[in-house]
Amino acid sequence: xxxxxxxxNKLNDHEHFQKYPRLTPWVGSRYSENKILIIGESxxxxxxxxxxxxxxxxxxxxEWELKEHIKENCFDEADxxxxxxxxxxxxxxxxxxxxxxxxxxxxxKDKGHTIxxxxxxxxxxxxxxxxxxxxxxxxxxxxxNCFQRPAEKxxxxxxxxxxxILMAESTLKLVLNTLxxxxxxxxxxxxxxxxxxxxPNYEFVITAHPSSVWWNRQTKKGNCGRSDLxxxxxxxx
Numbered sequence: 001x002x003x004x005x006x007x008x009n010k011l012n013d014h015e016h017f018q019k020y021p022r023l024t025p026w027v028g029s030r031y032s033e034n035k036i037l038i039i040g041e042s043x044x045x046x047x048x049x050x051x052x053x054x055x056x057x058x059x060x061x062x063e064w065e066l067k068e069h070i071k072e073n074c075f076d077e078a079d080x081x082x083x084x085x086x087x088x089x090x091x092x093x094x095x096x097x098x099x100x101x102x103x104x105x106x107x108x109k110d111k112g113h114t115i116x117x118x119x120x121x122x123x124x125x126x127x128x129x130x131x132x133x134x135x136x137x138x139x140x141x142x143x144x145n146c147f148q149r150p151a152e153k154x155x156x157x158x159x160x161x162x163x164x165i166l167m168a169e170s171t172l173k174l175v176l177n178t179l180x181x182x183x184x185x186x187x188x189x190x191x192x193x194x195x196x197x198x199x200p201n202y203e204f205v206i207t208a209h210p211s212s213v214w215w216n217r218q219t220k221k222g223n224c225g226r227s228d229l230x231x232x233x234x235x236x237x
Contacts (some may be wrong), residue, residue, distance in 0.1 A: 004029060010178045016148055016167060019062040022088040025144030025175055028097065034128070034140055034237065037181035039172075039195065040115060041188035041209060042147035042158045043087040046070065046079035052150045055161045059149070089144055092116070097138040107135065112155065118210035119187055122226050126233040142179050146172070146191035157190060157209075168194055176202075183236055185229060205232035 007027050011017060017024045023043075045052060051069040052058045063084065070083040085091060093116070095106045108117040123141075124134035131137060148167045151158040158164065172195060184204035186192040192206030208214035208225030215225040 003032060007031075007178055011174065014171065014174050016059070016171060020066070020087065020148070022063060022084065022091060023145070023148060024090055025142055025179075026090040026093040026138075027142045027179065028093075028139040029099065030139045031142050031179070035180065035182040036123075036141045036185065036237075037175070037179055037183070038119065038141050038143045038185045038187060039191060040143065040145045041191045042145050042149065042151050043089070044151040044154050044156060045086050046074045046076065046083040047154045048074035048076075048079070049083065053152055055149065055163045059163055059167060087150060093138050093143060096135045098136065099139075105135070114211040115187065115209065118215055118226070119185075119229075122210075122229050123233065125230065126237055128233070128237040142175075142181065144171070144175060146186070146188065146195060160190070160194075165194060169198065172198060183232075185232070187225075203236050205229060 004027055008024065011024050011027075012021065049066075049070055050073065051061065051066050066087075067084045071080050074080045074083050092113075094100065096108065096116075097105075100106075108114075108120075120137045121134045123129060123137045124131055129137055129140070146168050147158050147160060147164050148171055149158065149164050168191075176199070182203065184199060184202050186195050186204060186206040188209050189206060190209075196204075196206060205228055207228045210225060212225070218224050218227075
């Protein structure tokens with residue numbers, strides 16, 4: 001069996017990913033070359049969706065129930081039909097990877113995809129990468145979100161509850177044991193606050209959220225999210 005398929009199958013065994021398979025982490029076809037794991041913050045759902053506002057209901061629920069809720073409650077017709085794709089971690093990245101033919105390959109033009117565009121263009125600026133198309137970086141990384149419940153507000157940041165922390169710790173343990181990354185990029189200070197004490201034996205960097213102003217705006221220390229990631233890659237890749 002292909003190693004990538006084996007890794008994905010192991011991740012799929014987690015009870016939460018069986019309930020919400022679209023949340024299963026992305027594993028690129030060339031992940032084994034550098035073993036870089038990127039951890040984002042959380043997804044969010046289209047406007048009108050409230051299924052995830054009840055924390056216990058979310059973790060007891062499943063993707064089919066969520067899909068039906070979106071169909072019945074979302075404001076935009078396109079969202080009612082395709083809103084479930086908002087939480088499709090692997091689907092979002094696969095559609096921009098070389099798994100897809102050049103003719104069908106998408107890009108990150110939407111405002112909601114700023115996180116991916118900023119992350120992958122910054123990674124691609126590292127001498128180790130320098131692909132003609134920055135999207136090729138997707139093939140060389142694994143990616144998932146720390147918090148397994150979508151943010152309450154469309155485009156917003158999650159209000160973390162105790163149940164979110166328990167699931168975040170559980171999925172992190174699974175992902176680390178399965179993927180055995182060599183480098184970890186935590187692209188959210190909110191997620192980093194939780195994760196940092198749990199990864200003392202890994203080389204990692206915690207950056208500002210790539211869609212926030214602090215990705216490019218310097219702090220009083222003279223750094224920003226982009227420079228933090230650039231320096232980390234220069235040192236370790």
